[in-house]
Amino acid sequence: MNTPQVPPASATATPLTTPVAARRGFAHGASATLIALIALSIAWEWWLAPLRPGGSALVLKAVPLCFALGGVLRHRVYTLQWASMLVLLYLAEGIVRGMTDAGLSARLGWLETALAGVFFVCALGYVAPYKRAAKRAKKAAV
Numbered sequence: 001m002n003t004p005q006v007p008p009a010s011a012t013a014t015p016l017t018t019p020v021a022a023r024r025g026f027a028h029g030a031s032a033t034l035i036a037l038i039a040l041s042i043a044w045e046w047w048l049a050p051l052r053p054g055g056s057a058l059v060l061k062a063v064p065l066c067f068a069l070g071g072v073l074r075h076r077v078y079t080l081q082w083a084s085m086l087v088l089l090y091l092a093e094g095i096v097r098g099m100t101d102a103g104l105s106a107r108l109g110w111l112e113t114a115l116a117g118v119f120f121v122c123a124l125g126y127v128a129p130y131k132r133a134a135k136r137a138k139k140a141a142v
Contacts, residue, residue, distance in 0.1 A: 023126045026126035030080060030126060033116075041065065049104045065086070065090075071083070087123070091112075098112075
């Protein structure tokens with residue numbers, strides 16, 4: 001039987017096949033903006049500019065972000081993929097509240113929009129090389 005020789009991993013390692021080394025900054029950016037988005041969501045709805053005095057049930061909008069926090073902090077590609085889609089809801093909410101609310105609430109809406117946008121860009125920046133490497137591996141296997 002003729003088995004192909006596989007070169008050592010260090011000989012085949014390139015930034016595209018091991019994207020984690022080149023993209024760690026994007027993962028850290030995604031982690032930082034997710035934490036900031038969670039903090040903003042809680043602070044906004046509890047005491048900064050709640051819909052009702054004393055806080056509102058909208059503080060629960062931070063819960064889905066908390067589910068993603070563990071995986072994002074561990075730089076898990078799958079979590080960053082679905083969290084990047086989840087954060088689009090926060091981007092939309094920030095735009096709507098930025099355009100329709102007044103005063104502090106409008107400024108917080110635009111801040112939420114900015115944080116969600118930065119998270120989205122960082123998450124995609126981290127995930128994209130993995131997706132390209134997987135696509136190349138699939139092509140090479142065929």
